[in-house]
Amino acid sequence: MVSPFAPSTRHLAWGRVHRCTHSVSRPRGVAEARAALAARGHRSLLPYGLGRSYGDCCLNPDGLLLETRGLDRLLSFDAERGIVHCEAGVSLADLLVTVVGRPAPDGGVWFLPVTPGTRFVTVGGAIANDVHGKNHETAGSFGHHLIDLLLLRSDGTIVRCAHDENADLFRATIGGLGLTGLILEARLQLVSVPSLWLENEDLRFEDLEGFFRLAEDSRGWTYTVAWIDCLARGRSLGRGIFSRARHLNDRRPPPPAPRPPRVTVPFDPPISPLNPLTLRLFNTLFYHRLGRRGRRVGVMPFDRVLYPLDGLAEWNRLYGPRGFFQYQCVVPPDGAFSTIARLLETIARTKQGSFLAVLKTLGDRPAPGLLSFPMHGVTLALDFPNRGQPTLALMDALDDIVLAAGGRLYPAKDGRVPAQVFRAGYPLWKRFAELKDPAFSSAFWRRVGEEETAPATERPA
Amino acid sequence: MTTPSRALKIAVFGATSAIAEATLRLWAAQNAQLFLVARDRERLERIAADLTLRGARGVKSFVADFDDPSILAPMLAAMEAALGVPEVALVAFGTLGDQKAIARDPEAVRRTLLTNIVSPAVLLTALAERFEQAGRGCLAVITSVAGDRGRASNYVYGAAKGGLQTFLEGLRHRLAKSQVQVLDIRPGPVDTPMTAHMSKEGFLWATPERVAADILRAVGRRRTVLYTPWFWRWIMLVIRHLPQPLFHRLNI
Numbered sequence: 001m002v003s004p005f006a007p008s009t010r011h012l013a014w015g016r017v018h019r020c021t022h023s024v025s026r027p028r029g030v031a032e033a034r035a036a037l038a039a040r041g042h043r044s045l046l047p048y049g050l051g052r053s054y055g056d057c058c059l060n061p062d063g064l065l066l067e068t069r070g071l072d073r074l075l076s077f078d079a080e081r082g083i084v085h086c087e088a089g090v091s092l093a094d095l096l097v098t099v100v101g102r103p104a105p106d107g108g109v110w111f112l113p114v115t116p117g118t119r120f121v122t123v124g125g126a127i128a129n130d131v132h133g134k135n136h137e138t139a140g141s142f143g144h145h146l147i148d149l150l151l152l153r154s155d156g157t158i159v160r161c162a163h164d165e166n167a168d169l170f171r172a173t174i175g176g177l178g179l180t181g182l183i184l185e186a187r188l189q190l191v192s193v194p195s196l197w198l199e200n201e202d203l204r205f206e207d208l209e210g211f212f213r214l215a216e217d218s219r220g221w222t223y224t225v226a227w228i229d230c231l232a233r234g235r236s237l238g239r240g241i242f243s244r245a246r247h248l249n250d251r252r253p254p255p256p257a258p259r260p261p262r263v264t265v266p267f268d269p270p271i272s273p274l275n276p277l278t279l280r281l282f283n284t285l286f287y288h289r290l291g292r293r294g295r296r297v298g299v300m301p302f303d304r305v306l307y308p309l310d311g312l313a314e315w316n317r318l319y320g321p322r323g324f325f326q327y328q329c330v331v332p333p334d335g336a337f338s339t340i341a342r343l344l345e346t347i348a349r350t351k352q353g354s355f356l357a358v359l360k361t362l363g364d365r366p367a368p369g370l371l372s373f374p375m376h377g378v379t380l381a382l383d384f385p386n387r388g389q390p391t392l393a394l395m396d397a398l399d400d401i402v403l404a405a406g407g408r409l410y411p412a413k414d415g416r417v418p419a420q421v422f423r424a425g426y427p428l429w430k431r432f433a434e435l436k437d438p439a440f441s442s443a444f445w446r447r448v449g450e451e452e453t454a455p456a457t458e459r460p461a
Numbered sequence: 462m463t464t465p466s467r468a469l470k471i472a473v474f475g476a477t478s479a480i481a482e483a484t485l486r487l488w489a490a491q492n493a494q495l496f497l498v499a500r501d502r503e504r505l506e507r508i509a510a511d512l513t514l515r516g517a518r519g520v521k522s523f524v525a526d527f528d529d530p531s532i533l534a535p536m537l538a539a540m541e542a543a544l545g546v547p548e549v550a551l552v553a554f555g556t557l558g559d560q561k562a563i564a565r566d567p568e569a570v571r572r573t574l575l576t577n578i579v580s581p582a583v584l585l586t587a588l589a590e591r592f593e594q595a596g597r598g599c600l601a602v603i604t605s606v607a608g609d610r611g612r613a614s615n616y617v618y619g620a621a622k623g624g625l626q627t628f629l630e631g632l633r634h635r636l637a638k639s640q641v642q643v644l645d646i647r648p649g650p651v652d653t654p655m656t657a658h659m660s661k662e663g664f665l666w667a668t669p670e671r672v673a674a675d676i677l678r679a680v681g682r683r684r685t686v687l688y689t690p691w692f693w694r695w696i697m698l699v700i701r702h703l704p705q706p707l708f709h710r711l712n713i
Contacts, residue, residue: 002559002657002658003657003658004654004657004658005657005658006657006658006659006660006661007660007662008660008661008662009662010661010662025657026652026654026657028479028504028654029503029504029507032654070479070654073507073508073510073511074510074511074514074515075507075510075511076510076514077514087507097490098514098515098516099514
């Protein structure tokens with residue numbers, strides 16, 4: 001029997017900071033997945049989808065990866081009820097060109113209930129990271145729309161998990177970072193929307209208070225998000241552009257299906273074009289792009305609003321060979337204003353600003369998973385070019401502010417959080433550890449979940 | 462999406478192969494009408510469901526072991542019941558196996574040759590009759606660059622694929638007067654379950670999606686021999702012409 005695993009150094013996370021070697025297998029069905037489990041020996045396993053997790057929760061250095069892209073078949077679609085049944089390696093992009101847009105009985109069309117900022121993620125990855133979108137206030141996170149799933153455990157058994165069957169394992173697998181086993185299939189409840197066109201508005205706000213005011217005023221809008229100029233200080237601290245959108249309620253012909261990216265970043269530029277100078281230039285220009293009125297109104301196909309970065313394939317390479325860190329936290333609504341202000345002040349002071357600083361309010365639906373990131377409050381997401389120690393020190397300083405506010409970090413984005421910070425934010429982590437599959441592991445989990453006492457964390461170079 | 466007034470009719474033998482499945486998805490997106498044959502019923506049913514949701518206008522499947530000669534007549538009867546004579550027949554089944562083990566095991570050599578040259582040649586003989594009568598269509602067959610020159614690393618598989626290339630060349634000669642296209646598809650190494658154990662580092666590896674796109678283009682342009690990706694034509698040209706003393710020093 002030939003081994004189903006082959007060595008690879010190509011499997012990276014989206015931030016490209018961590019470099020390591022894996023043995024990789026891509027099963028195309030249950031039989032091949034079981035054969036891979038049988039061939040694992042003593043090495044640990046981790047599912048790997050489209051590699052859009054930023055940090056190290058999708059990496060298993062010197063261990064095994066089970067690529068899920070071989071499990072990418074659509075199995076059925078119930079057009080009456082909007083339920084899609086598919087294998088876990090199907091991407092949201094696949095769903096968008098197949099079942100999304102089909103007519104719903106109420107006269108609308110079926111649409112993804114929740115989508116992250118890229119459509120190039122798998123359904124399994126969306127479950128394992130319990131992703132959220134710009135509509136979190138009303139829609140909750142991906143796990144809220146999951147009907148059931150099939151999980152292959154390392155002992156070879158296949159377990160159906162739903163609210164009424166293996167409910168504990170269901171809650172552990174939603175947001176479970178691929179550590180409860182290999183998700184084989186899932187059934188997802190789509191949502192009916194009036195059309196695939198979005199009416200959208202971009203509004204400039206002059207300070208952080210402006211953001212909170214707009215968030216309050218935008219309750220009638222399905223999708224909201226704000227970009228922040230994180231180099232602005234003093235009176236302009238927290239200035240930015242607020243974007244809101246909702247499905248257009250009229251009967252125009254549907255927009256063309258999203259097309260594959262037309263432009264690709266072909267290689268790692270040896271020197272990143274994203275440096276302090278271009279950062280300042282970009283942030284200033286972006287802030288002023290709405291002109292004197294500070295407002296822009298339009299109607300666009302959904303993908304232009306929801307997936308602004310999907311047009312440029314492999315944009316993550318722009319950060320150069322050392323890669324970048326993403327830092328995303330959420331803090332509770334009480335005191336959110338002063339916490340976000342302190343975070344932004346800390347970043348502005350170090351001048352390590354981020355091109356894409358994103359601020360968004362999250363709704364109060366109880367999270368569906370034990371390790372779900374979203375909670376009621378305000379989330380801030382930033383990316384920092386990896387400059388080694390100063391970048392790590394900045395994120396440590398941000399951790400202190402987040403922890404003091406009772407917040408937490410998003411594992412899907414993280415590549416460095418110390419165990420005690422993770423555990424403080426996720427009080428159910430011990431319950432999760434009991435439900436996790438013993439043969440599955442990741443670099444992230446070994447850092448935050450396995451050490452007995454708070455460890456001196458190993459830092460990426 | 463433009464829906465042609467009449468669906469393209471396509472039969473695929475070895476439909477669960479990764480290259481076949483990727484190619485089928487492109488045809489499904491064009492709302493083709495499909496007839497699929499493979500050995501594994503469960504996988505075939507999944508693929509049929511998937512292709513239907515991806516746009517195929519009708520999918521019929523048939524479970525068969527291509528090495529069983531008694532299956533030929535009922536399989537082709539099912540094809541004709543589903544599609545008549547299709548516009549394209551893609552023959553995609555094959556096994557690579559572990560050459561190190563095969564090269565020392567006479568029974569494994571027999572099985573490798575049976576699946577990779579005898580069974581496809583038998584099937585193509587029966588298909589050619591029907592296509593010749595219809596006076597149109599495309600017989601597309603996946604061979605391999607391994608058939609271009611016998612090499613230590615895979616000469617048993619290579620012998621079968623080389624034989625199949627010669628068979629297709631002759632069949633093309635015979636059908637030259639009809640409008641039937643005979644397409645010999647020669648992929649380089651492709652990242653599929655057949656090659657799961659091999660490291661995919663380096664630029665020579667292709668994805669099934671890449672190969673699938675090349676196949677559709679070659680069918681549309683009525684090509685005869687397709688190297689995919691394209692650079693394999695030139696690599697194999699060099700390898701075929703290497704003088705033996707030099708060739709024997711290479712570990713390929």
